[in-house]
Amino acid sequence: MTLLRAENLYRTFPAAGGFARRKRVRAVTDISLTMYENETLGLVGESGSGKSTLGRLLIGLDQPDSGTVYYRGQDLSQLKGQDKKRVRTEMQIVFQDPWASLNPRKRIYDILSAPLLYHNYATKADVGTKVAALLEKVGLSPESSERYPHEFSGGQRQRIGIARALSLNPAVIVCDEPVSALDVSIQAQILNLLQELQDEYNLTLLFISHGLASIKYLSDRIAVMYLGRIVEIAGAEKLFSSTYHPYTRALIMSSPVPDPYRRQEPEALLSGEIPSNIDPPSGCHFHPRCPLAEDSCRREIPQLTPVPDDLTHLVACPIALAGGGL
Amino acid sequence: MTENSYLRTIWKRFKRHRLAMVSLVFLSLVIIIALLAPLIAPYHPDRISGDFGAPPGNGHLLGTDDVGRDVLSRLIYATRISLLVGVLSTVISTVIGVVLGLVSGFFGKFIDAIIMRFTDMVMSFPYLLLVLVAAAIFGPSLLNIIIILGFVNWPGVARLVRGNVLSLRERAFVQGALVAGMPKPYILFSEILPNTMAPVLIHSSSVMAFSILDEAALSFLGMGVQTPTASLGNMLGAATSQAVLTDLPWLWIPPGIVIVLLVMSVNFIGDAIRDAFDPTN
Amino acid sequence: MNRGGLLRYILKRLLIAVPVLIGITLIDYLLMNLAGNPIDMLIGPRVTEAAKAAKMAELGLDQPFLVCYWLWLTELMRGNMGYSLMTYQPVTQMIAQNLSPTLLLMGTSMLLSFLISIPLGIYSALKQYTLRDYAIVGTAFLFISIPGFFLALVLVYLFSTKLGWLPSSGMKTLGGAGGMLDTLRHMIMPVLVLAASVTGSNIRYIRSSMLEILQQPYLRTAEGKGIGRFKVIGKHAFRNAMIPIVTLIGLQLPMLLGGAVVVEQIFSWPGLGLMTMSAILNRDFPVIMGVSLLAAIAVLMANIITDILYAIVDPTIRYD
Numbered sequence A: 001m002t003l004l005r006a007e008n009l010y011r012t013f014p015a016a017g018g019f020a021r022r023k024r025v026r027a028v029t030d031i032s033l034t035m036y037e038n039e040t041l042g043l044v045g046e047s048g049s050g051k052s053t054l055g056r057l058l059i060g061l062d063q064p065d066s067g068t069v070y071y072r073g074q075d076l077s078q079l080k081g082q083d084k085k086r087v088r089t090e091m092q093i094v095f096q097d098p099w100a101s102l103n104p105r106k107r108i109y110d111i112l113s114a115p116l117l118y119h120n121y122a123t124k125a126d127v128g129t130k131v132a133a134l135l136e137k138v139g140l141s142p143e144s145s146e147r148y149p150h151e152f153s154g155g156q157r158q159r160i161g162i163a164r165a166l167s168l169n170p171a172v173i174v175c176d177e178p179v180s181a182l183d184v185s186i187q188a189q190i191l192n193l194l195q196e197l198q199d200e201y202n203l204t205l206l207f208i209s210h211g212l213a214s215i216k217y218l219s220d221r222i223a224v225m226y227l228g229r230i231v232e233i234a235g236a237e238k239l240f241s242s243t244y245h246p247y248t249r250a251l252i253m254s255s256p257v258p259d260p261y262r263r264q265e266p267e268a269l270l271s272g273e274i275p276s277n278i279d280p281p282s283g284c285h286f287h288p289r290c291p292l293a294e295d296s297c298r299r300e301i302p303q304l305t306p307v308p309d310d311l312t313h314l315v316a317c318p319i320a321l322a323g324g325g326l
Numbered sequence B: 001m002t003e004n005s006y007l008r009t010i011w012k013r014f015k016r017h018r019l020a021m022v023s024l025v026f027l028s029l030v031i032i033i034a035l036l037a038p039l040i041a042p043y044h045p046d047r048i049s050g051d052f053g054a055p056p057g058n059g060h061l062l063g064t065d066d067v068g069r070d071v072l073s074r075l076i077y078a079t080r081i082s083l084l085v086g087v088l089s090t091v092i093s094t095v096i097g098v099v100l101g102l103v104s105g106f107f108g109k110f111i112d113a114i115i116m117r118f119t120d121m122v123m124s125f126p127y128l129l130l131v132l133v134a135a136a137i138f139g140p141s142l143l144n145i146i147i148i149l150g151f152v153n154w155p156g157v158a159r160l161v162r163g164n165v166l167s168l169r170e171r172a173f174v175q176g177a178l179v180a181g182m183p184k185p186y187i188l189f190s191e192i193l194p195n196t197m198a199p200v201l202i203h204s205s206s207v208m209a210f211s212i213l214d215e216a217a218l219s220f221l222g223m224g225v226q227t228p229t230a231s232l233g234n235m236l237g238a239a240t241s242q243a244v245l246t247d248l249p250w251l252w253i254p255p256g257i258v259i260v261l262l263v264m265s266v267n268f269i270g271d272a273i274r275d276a277f278d279p280t281n
Numbered sequence C: 001m002n003r004g005g006l007l008r009y010i011l012k013r014l015l016i017a018v019p020v021l022i023g024i025t026l027i028d029y030l031l032m033n034l035a036g037n038p039i040d041m042l043i044g045p046r047v048t049e050a051a052k053a054a055k056m057a058e059l060g061l062d063q064p065f066l067v068c069y070w071l072w073l074t075e076l077m078r079g080n081m082g083y084s085l086m087t088y089q090p091v092t093q094m095i096a097q098n099l100s101p102t103l104l105l106m107g108t109s110m111l112l113s114f115l116i117s118i119p120l121g122i123y124s125a126l127k128q129y130t131l132r133d134y135a136i137v138g139t140a141f142l143f144i145s146i147p148g149f150f151l152a153l154v155l156v157y158l159f160s161t162k163l164g165w166l167p168s169s170g171m172k173t174l175g176g177a178g179g180m181l182d183t184l185r186h187m188i189m190p191v192l193v194l195a196a197s198v199t200g201s202n203i204r205y206i207r208s209s210m211l212e213i214l215q216q217p218y219l220r221t222a223e224g225k226g227i228g229r230f231k232v233i234g235k236h237a238f239r240n241a242m243i244p245i246v247t248l249i250g251l252q253l254p255m256l257l258g259g260a261v262v263v264e265q266i267f268s269w270p271g272l273g274l275m276t277m278s279a280i281l282n283r284d285f286p287v288i289m290g291v292s293l294l295a296a297i298a299v300l301m302a303n304i305i306t307d308i309l310y311a312i313v314d315p316t317i318r319y320d
Helices: A049-060 A081-090 A108-118 A126-136 A144-146 A154-166 A184-201 A236-241 A246-253 A295-301 A318-323 B002-015 B018-035 B069-109 B111-123 B127-138 B143-153 B155-171 B173-177 B185-220 B232-240 B242-248 B251-279 C003-034 C040-045 C050-059 C065-077 C091-126 C133-145 C148-162 C180-212 C217-224 C229-267 C271-281 C285-313
Strands: A004-014 A023-034 A041-045 A066-071 A091-094 A172-176 A204-209 A220-224 A229-235 A305-307 A310-315
Touching: A004 A049, A004 B111, A023 A049, A023 A204, A023 A229, A041 A049, A049 A091, A049 A172, A081 A091, A091 A154, A091 B173, A091 B185, A108 A144, A108 A154, A108 B185, A126 A144, A126 A154, A154 A184, A154 B173, A184 A204, A184 B232, A220 A236, A236 A310, A236 C148, A236 C229, A305 A318, A318 C180, B002 B018, B002 B251, B018 B069, B018 B251, B069 B111, B069 B143, B069 B155, B069 B185, B069 B232, B069 B251, B111 B155, B111 C003, B111 C285, B127 B143, B127 C229, B127 C271, B127 C285, B143 B185, B155 B173, B155 B185, B173 B185, B185 B232, B185 B251, B185 C148, B232 B242, B232 B251, B232 C148, B242 B251, B242 C148, C003 C065, C003 C285, C040 C091, C065 C217, C065 C229, C065 C285, C091 C133, C091 C180, C091 C229, C091 C271, C091 C285, C133 C180, C148 C180, C148 C229, C180 C229, C229 C271, C229 C285, C271 C285
Parallel strands: A041 A204, A041 A220, A091 A172, A172 A204
Antiparallel strands: A004 A023, A004 A066, A220 A229, A229 A310, A305 A310
């Protein structure tokens, strides 16, 4: 069942620096994407690839310049009144930085109870028990509700962030690099917690990450982004077993071992710098760093095309397609 | 660790600033004296209680002024007036600045542009000129001075709050409240406002110092608090007469020193609070 | 940074300044109309209503508010700021006559203040948390907290009344030979008073921006390379500290203008401040309007120039 569908999303931001007004950062360019109910979609890209922006667009936290996001078939931008309010609560997010994601001046109880009360998910009488239950669900003691955010570790804060996202019975949660700011020893715990909760509540997860390693075993499907565009999307196993796009290959090679304790930045294996997304390279944005680049790559923007034997595996590289997968 | 412990850390850092601690003690003392003025002042401030222009001593610790009023009593009441002007006008400008800054930063776009242009306007008004003209127009009275100073000092606060709101709006916890579908007033007043209060309070301390100075300047120029009510400024204003300046220095030196000490201690305290809240310290 | 962008930016800032200026004058004009009837001040209360009305019509004060304002504005475009209600002189002429003594006072004070505060501010930052640093910062606080008129009284008391070294009022000795030296003697105290408060805030500002610069990684790198500390400071740090100094000049203009009113009043310095104060006391609308406009233009221009200099020095600043 299709839960979320994005069609031809574009999003730009005013560029910092200089006087010229027309310069804009192209964060998301012509992205179409479908998320199915109860799946985990991994979204991978280097910083500046637009993956966070895409995540925010999908749950309506940011509005696209053009293009449409459909949630259960309804255009997000057309929702009004009660419908808008309901859909708003069904789409939640867990942020990357656990230090910035909780209001430092509020107790955990206040942070968790306010939305419950406002949306009538709880009454004054039972909100205390609901908060306690939420905290237990994410592995924290009910007593912690009386404390302030700065009294918790990064991992604990991320659990609180997850509890908040969970509190309004969401259907979809965007996890925006939820573990990248945490100690490696904590990362696995948080990832496990998310997976448990997904099974229990039939959640649909968009899991954003800058490396493949941490989402390989979590994701059902993985989409790879480069400079605002999706360059390859496939089932998680397929992406590793028959990789097409040269950028995906570079990403996989940069995280060769299934070991979250070791990770190399993908840039280390690619030649050249990441180009600016203010003036991205012509044609295929990846061509200046691509080992397969040909003349045509400088001119034509490649479209996502299914690979020969699998309609769900899409690649935006005619050269790799012609040459076959790994 | 609780919220209390956070404040305790701030207090601990504040205490390291020796001059600010001295200032705090001094200011508390001045406030107590000002509050208890009727009990402490030896004479009625506006009534003749001795010889004309008697030097300090002889029952009048700071002497008497040119019409025979006790200078110490007048000084105590004047300090009370100056503090009143400083505190009330600071409250007015802080409230105006916070409201405009919040609205401007949170709603952005058209409203923001209008409010910011208006702020530019008030800021590019030659400040003292505006105050003087307003005082001349509305008549120099205590209430008018408070209102006028309150209405010209808000632009700094407004800009500060707006800047804070702009950066807080992008913070994850505010985004989280948006995603949780919380209404805008809740986000504005419950998530954003409490997090801008520390910088606003620090800024207010310098606004208060300026207000005290401005009241004194206005009264000195004869456009502020009017005699017989004593204010630090109009007590100093008496010294524009050559006779007072030369022969009765006890009339103008004490109020001058009180202003300097008052303003300095407010400035020191504000500085120490700023340092104490600075996370890089 | 491209030249066209900079030009467009300057143009845009100037265009934004126009409505701000119109707003300022409109508020000014409104305020002054609230003040009541200037005619009462002119000819006193014992004149008949008919004579008052005739005088009002003669001066154009019987029209509705917006008409009066429009009249004033169109005349302004032709370079006519109206005539003083007190002296019947053209306002432009009055301003022109009084401008140079004020500029002399303000310019000298600003120069003096920078000569003192730049070296002290930098020194204080380099010797952070030493006794000398505390002494400098403490003095700066004292300067900020002293009301100009109190300092003026103290100086007059000491140097004119007690010691008799310096003249306490005017710009020239009455009936004296005049000359540069005479003016200079008259200037000393007003300049000191005006410079004091500005110097205090300058020292604090320069000290803190210098401290910030000293934290910059490039400075540590340069030191690491064995380039001498003072050479580094002279070459890199100070150039970057110039940006905040430019800002300071913009910030101080309104402060100096306000200070000039007080200082000129005390020392009877025949400048704009003295003229303004007497215009305020006499509700001489056209003169007050003229001075307000001039001051507002000066402040706005200073802000714009500051922003432009910023943009030239630091091209990473964003403008939209």
